[in-house]
Amino acid sequence: MDRVPGGPPPGGMAPGAAGRLRPIVFTGSGGEYFRIWIVNLLLSILSLGIYSAWAKVRRQRYFHRNTRLAGSAFDYHARPRTILIGRIVAIAVLAAFIVATELEPLAALALLAAWLLALPWIVHRALRFRHANTSWRGIRFGFLGTVRQAYRALMLPVIVWMLVLGLGFAGALWHESDALLVLLFPVAGLGSYALLPLLHYRLKRYHHDNACLGTLPARFSARARMFYGVYLRSAVLAVVVVIGFFLLLATAILAIGGIGNAIETAANAARSPAAGAGLGLLGAAAFWLAWAVVRPYFQARMQNLAWNRTRIGPHRFVSRVKVRRLWAIRMSNLVLVMATLGLFLPFAAVRLARYRLESVEVAALGDLDRIVGAERERIAAIGEEAADLFDLDIGI
Amino acid sequence: MTTPTVFFGRYFDGRISMPVPVAMRFDAGALVVVAPDFERREARGRYRLPERTEHGQPILHLAGGGQVEADDVGALWRAARESGLRETPASLMSQRWSLALLALVLTIASLYAGYRWVLPWAAGVAAPLMPAAIERSLGKEAIAWLDDGLTEPTRLPAARQEQIRARFARMLERAGEAPAPEVLLFRSGSGLGANAFALPGRTILVTDELVEAAGEIGSAVPDEALLGVLAHEYGHMREHHLMRRMLKLSVLAVAASAIWGDIGTLAAVVPTVLGGLDYTRELERDADRVAARILAAADLSVEPLIALFGLLRGEELDEAATDHPAGWRRYLRTHPMTGERIELLRAGARQP
Numbered sequence: 058m059d060r061v062p063g064g065p066p067p068g069g070m071a072p073g074a075a076g077r078l079r080p081i082v083f084t085g086s087g088g089e090y091f092r093i094w095i096v097n098l099l100l101s102i103l104s105l106g107i108y109s110a111w112a113k114v115r116r117q118r119y120f121h122r123n124t125r126l127a128g129s130a131f132d133y134h135a136r137p138r139t140i141l142i143g144r145i146v147a148i149a150v151l152a153a154f155i156v157a158t159e160l161e162p163l164a165a166l167a168l169l170a171a172w173l174l175a176l177p178w179i180v181h182r183a184l185r186f187r188h189a190n191t192s193w194r195g196i197r198f199g200f201l202g203t204v205r206q207a208y209r210a211l212m213l214p215v216i217v218w219m220l221v222l223g224l225g226f227a228g229a230l231w232h233e234s235d236a237l238l239v240l241l242f243p244v245a246g247l248g249s250y251a252l253l254p255l256l257h258y259r260l261k262r263y264h265h266d267n268a269c270l271g272t273l274p275a276r277f278s279a280r281a282r283m284f285y286g287v288y289l290r291s292a293v294l295a296v297v298v299v300i301g302f303f304l305l306l307a308t309a310i311l312a313i314g315g316i317g318n319a320i321e322t323a324a325n326a327a328r329s330p331a332a333g334a335g336l337g338l339l340g341a342a343a344f345w346l347a348w349a350v351v352r353p354y355f356q357a358r359m360q361n362l363a364w365n366r367t368r369i370g371p372h373r374f375v376s377r378v379k380v381r382r383l384w385a386i387r388m389s390n391l392v393l394v395m396a397t398l399g400l401f402l403p404f405a406a407v408r409l410a411r412y413r414l415e416s417v418e419v420a421a422l423g424d425l426d427r428i429v430g431a432e433r434e435r436i437a438a439i440g441e442e443a444a445d446l447f448d449l450d451i452g453i
Numbered sequence: 454m455t456t457p458t459v460f461f462g463r464y465f466d467g468r469i470s471m472p473v474p475v476a477m478r479f480d481a482g483a484l485v486v487v488a489p490d491f492e493r494r495e496a497r498g499r500y501r502l503p504e505r506t507e508h509g510q511p512i513l514h515l516a517g518g519g520q521v522e523a524d525d526v527g528a529l530w531r532a533a534r535e536s537g538l539r540e541t542p543a544s545l546m547s548q549r550w551s552l553a554l555l556a557l558v559l560t561i562a563s564l565y566a567g568y569r570w571v572l573p574w575a576a577g578v579a580a581p582l583m584p585a586a587i588e589r590s591l592g593k594e595a596i597a598w599l600d601d602g603l604t605e606p607t608r609l610p611a612a613r614q615e616q617i618r619a620r621f622a623r624m625l626e627r628a629g630e631a632p633a634p635e636v637l638l639f640r641s642g643s644g645l646g647a648n649a650f651a652l653p654g655r656t657i658l659v660t661d662e663l664v665e666a667a668g669e670i671g672s673a674v675p676d677e678a679l680l681g682v683l684a685h686e687y688g689h690m691r692e693h694h695l696m697r698r699m700l701k702l703s704v705l706a707v708a709a710s711a712i713w714g715d716i717g718t719l720a721a722v723v724p725t726v727l728g729g730l731d732y733t734r735e736l737e738r739d740a741d742r743v744a745a746r747i748l749a750a751a752d753l754s755v756e757p758l759i760a761l762f763g764l765l766r767g768e769e770l771d772e773a774a775t776d777h778p779a780g781w782r783r784y785l786r787t788h789p790m791t792g793e794r795i796e797l798l799r800a801g802a803r804q805p
Contacts, residue, residue, distance in 0.1 A: 086508045092553035093506075096546045099560045102567065115504065115543070122509035129463075129472070129522060130510030160586055194472070195465030195520045271470070400557075428470040 078375065078418045079425070083411040085123035087404035093119055094403040110141035124414055126193065127425045134197075135190040173215075177207035180260070188268055196430045201274075202267030210259040218252055258284040265367045271430040279366035287362060291355045295347040302343045349391075353384040364417055371422040378416040386412055458535055460528035464488055466519045477521060479536035484513065486521060493517075504544040505530055568705075573735070576700040580693035585654075588696060592654030599640070599650075599658065607639035607661055614639055617664070620676055621683050628750035630691070637683075639664070647765060649682050651689035651740075653696060659683070666764060672757040681748060681758025688743030694736045741794055745801025755802040759795050 097112035117133040124131045154172075158165035181204050188200040222245055229237040258281045265277035357378040364376035390405035419425075457479060463472035464486060475488045482497035499516040511523045523529040546552045607614070618637050625632065642648055642660030650658045659682070667679035674680075689695070748755050 084508050088550075089507055089547075092547040092550065092556075095553050095556045095560060096543055099556045099563065100543060102560060102563050111543075118504065119506065119509060122503070122506075122512060125510065129470075130512070132510075132512050132520075156584075156587065160584075160590060194470040195467040196470050426469075426471045430468045430470075 091403040111137040181207040196271040254288040273370035373420040458532040462523040576697040580696040589654035604640035628747040678757035678761040684744035688740035
C-alpha cells in the first residue's frame, strides 16, 4: 500500500518519519465572498463582460488564498488579460459555430466533428493552464501530460467503439438482417454508457498521473474497475429511488382512497386527456429526485476515490466526504438559492467548498518544507476558457 | 518622522517550500523584507499587494521572484496606508456591506436598464446587419415547420392570389416603400385559423381564413382590411422584428445562464420566456405604427383593419357560432386589439 509508483520520490522524504495527517483548512466566509461576487457582477455587467476576466481572477484568488495546508495558503496566478483573450477566442469560435449551424447544417456536423477531435487538446491546454497558475508556498504546480497522451487516453476508446458500431451496422445492412439491426440499437446505447466510466477513469488518470508540485510528481493508483464500481452503484441507487418513489406514491393513493376507489380513479384518469401530462410530470419528478439523490452520492464517492488514490511524491491524500452531509449541503443550498433568486449563490459556493476541501487531509510523510520548485513557461488561456465555456468538468 | 509600522510574515524564495520568518516595512513606497540572514528591497511597482480581504492569506509577490505571506492583514494595511499605497476601487467596494448593497442595487438597476433599453436598441442596430442568408434559411425552416401539419395548400384561385399581390405591391409603392416582399404566400390554415405571419427572409404568409374574414368587412376600397393586415406584417418584416426578437432572446438566455446557470436550467429559462412575452407586445405596437403610416400614405383607412380585429374578437366571444374558434383566439392572443392599440392606429393614420 505504501509503494510509490515510479520509483523513490525526488525530495521531501525525511528518514523514518511516519505519515502525519495534516488537515486542509478553508477559511473563506460567505458574507465576504458575497461582497466580492456582487461587485464582480456589477462591474462585469457595466463593462459588457470584459471585467469578467478580472472577476474570475478575484474569485479564484479568494478561494485559493482561503485554502490552507500546513500553515500556508494556495495561490492563483493567472493574469486577467490572458483570461480575457482566451475568453474572446472561445466565444468567437462558439459564435462561428452557431452562425454556421444556421447557414448550413452539414457545416455544423463537420464543426461538431472538429470540436470532438479538439476536445483532448482543450483538456490538455486547460490542465496545463490551471496547474501552472496554482501554487503553494511559492512553488508552482505543473502538468506534464502531453497532447499525444491526451488523445491516446480519451480518443482511442471512442474511435474503437465507433468502429465496432459502424462495422456492426454495416454488417446488419449488408445481410439485410432486421433482427440484428434491432439488437444493435440497445447494444449501441448500453455500450456508450458502459464506455463512460472508462473515459472518466482515463481522464482522471491523465490528470492526476501527470500533475506535479514543483519537482514532486503526483501518481494515480486507482483502477478502471473502481470507477465502474462507483458508476454501477450510482445507477443502482437511481433505480431504487425511482422504484421507491412510485411505490410510495401507490401506497399513498391506496391509503387515501382505499383500494377500490384507487382502481376506479386510475381507470378514469387513464381515459382523461390529462393522464398523459400527469404521467409525464410524475416521470420528471422521479427523474429529478433520482438526480438530486444520486448526484451527491456520485460526487462524494468520486472525490474520495480520486483523492485517496492520489499521492504527490511520498505524501498521500485522505478524503472522507460523507454522502449524507454533502446531500444536506446541496439540498439546503438549492432551496436557499431559489428562495433568494440567486443571492445565496456565493454563500452556497463557500459552504460547498468548505465541506469538500475540509474533508481532505494530507498524510504528509516527512517534511513539507523541502519541496523544490521547477521552471515553467507561461501558457495561453484558450483551452482553459473553452473548457470553462462548455462546462467541462476537469476540476481538481 | 515616526518609525514606519513593521509587520511580520514568512518569505518563500520560489525554489523551495521552506518558510523564512521575516519582518517587513514600507519605506517611501518601497517594500523592505528583513530576514535573519538577508535583506531585500523592492521598489514601488516591483511588488504586488494583495487585495485586502478579512479572510484569506495576504500574499505579496515580488518581481525579482519569491513571495511573502503576511501574518496579519491589519498590520500590513496599516503599514501600506502610512506609505500612501492605495487599494483598487473594486476591492474597496467589496469591503463594506453598505457599498456591497449599493452594488446590489446598481446591479439590479443596470440589469433592468439593459433589458428595458440597451438590449432592444442593440438588437435593432444589429438585426439589419445580420447576413441575409441566415434570415432566408430561418424563413425556410419556419415554412417547413408550418407546412408540416399546421397548414394545407391554399384554396384561393391563382388569379385571386395575383390580385392580392398586385394590390399589396401598389400600396407599398404609393407609400414610397421598398418593393413588395419577395414572397407573399397563401395557405389554408387548418390548424391556425385566420392568421398572418411575417417570416424571416422577406416572406409574409396569409391564411385563406384571414382573406375570407377580411372580405366580410365592407369598405369603399377593395381588400382594404386585408391590406391593413399586410401593412402590419410588412412592418414586422421591414423592422426585422423576428431577427431582433431572436437576438434579444439569445442575449437574454446567455446572460441568464451566466448569472443563474449554477442553480439549474430552469432558473435560466424562466427569465428568457418572460422576456420573450414582454417583448412581443412592444413589437406589435411598432408594427402598428408602420402600418398606420403606410395606410395613410396610400390613402387607405385604418378603420377596416380595426373593424376586422373587432370582427375576430366578436367571433371569439361568440365562439360556438364560428367554424374556427381556436384559430381566431390564437391570433387575438398574439395580436390583442386593446383600446390603446386602436388609439395608436388612428393617431398614426392622422399624421402626415
